[in-house]
Amino acid sequence: MRFAAVIHAARDLRFECVAEQPLAQGWVRLRFGCGGICGSDLHYFLHGRTGSFAVVEPLVLGHEFAGQVIEIAGAAEGLAVGDRVAVNPSRSCGTCARCREGRSNLCPDVFFMGSASKRPHMQGCFAQTIDVRAAQCVKIPAHLPFEQAALAEPLSVCVHAANRAGDLAGRKVLVIGTGPIGLFLASVAKWRGAGHVAATDLEQSALDRAGAMGADATHQAGGAAVPGAGTYDVVFEASGSPRGVTSAIEAVRRGGILMQVGNLPGDPFPVPFNAVMSKELDVRGSFRFADVYRQAVSLIADGTIDVTPAITATLPLSRAVEAFELASDRRRSAKVVLTAE
Ligand SMILES: [Zn+2]
Ligand SMILES: [Zn+2]
Incomplete structure (x- = not known):
């Protein structure tokens, strides 16, 4: 049983059960820690699309995320069950011309969590458990709350x-x-x-x-x-x-x-x-980011950049619909963060 915030069409966001696949070799399973609601998530919520990317099948939203390792399949260098991590939502191919020139955000084969830019859509992180590649995880220090670590993604942008x-x-x-x-x-x-x-x-x-x-x-x-x-x-x-x-x-x-x-x-x-x-x-x-995610995690962890003034509310993942309504109100909200409980 794994519940997630799934967008079906404009204004049709549901907190519902989604399938859990067996964990693939070289992948780690994470328990949801915190996830930030992004402007692009809100575009999907309000309009069923963001820019030219339209939702045509159910899509788990979310790409700003931190959580805890609960299972590892095969080798995952530097990671152990119980580690707290921030997650880079982007996986590029690493071999195309754009990747080779250091612009992996422009990779035509990039997998980016919670995006409808391709079919099948790339499922996101607003879910009770999430599978990612070990290389997407950056360990965070014990003092760093998940809600701040999750914002390493927009800070990377x-x-x-x-x-x-x-x-x-x-x-x-x-x-x-x-x-x-x-x-x-x-x-x-x-x-x-x-x-x-x-x-x-x-x-x-x-x-x-x-x-x-x-x-x-x-x-x-x-x-x-x-x-x-x-x-x-x-x-x-x-x-x-x-x-x-x-x-x-x-x-x-x-x-x-x-x-x-x-x-x-x-x-x-x-x-x-x-x-x-x-x-x-x-x-x-400027589109997403390339090779600065780890740096963004450090900037937050060492206190160089304080992301907390941007956080205007935290709500549990199970109340995602309410959280999205709140985040849509710019008068009251900047960054609304979903939490595990
Ligand atoms: Zn974002
Ligand atoms: Zn590439």
Whole structure:
């Protein structure tokens, strides 16, 4: 018996029994510790799709996860039953051209937990037990709570985005959209030595959290342009909204860098793209992450980055539907974390 949070269609999330397969050689079985609800999980919940990935068969959601090893099949170097681990939800092929050049997040054969990007869908981690490869597990110290360790995944997304942006030391940075990813981007930018980090969002409560995560200035979006528009060296678009992209293009300085981190609608939308030419902008996408997961776990474990201001609620996995409803309310929620009990 193994229960999981399964999405069947938009607004049809069920906590229900799913099959348990025999544990394959080289795999470990984990007991659910904690799992963070991501924006992409919420897109599946609200719309039955995220970007261009649509749910066409039952899908266990979740890819931000930490838990405890309860069974090992065959060899699992460095792991023992009882170990507490954070889990990298990504398994790339390791042999294709993109993997070989260190961009495993762009691997066409990647397996990413809790994603409908392929058929059959890749099942996720919001389940009482989860099977993963030993290599996906990173042991965590005894003092580190599961709820913080689970957030190594979204933090990895932000460390990767900062790597894509290049040297941030002394830079004037703007983060558009202070959901969990925007919040973590603000603290990663500070850690990377940014001179000034501003954040903008429609919700004042989200901006208050950005202050707690290290943003030097916060501006409520809506109506007028962002203060200092045209002076930001690097702008991270993390709202995933067409309006956010327009704001980013306006806010970045001539010759600056626009990082698209937010997950935008799959359909085309109008943006003032001519500024990319006239301001000679570098527009860079950032998708998931490559080879920074272990580093993200360390950043949380050693206290370099405090993820806790982003956690607004914890609810048991069995109340996943309620947790998803709560997480969908941006006024009240940033990161909602599911717990074992
Ligand atoms: Zn995520
Ligand atoms: Zn590959």
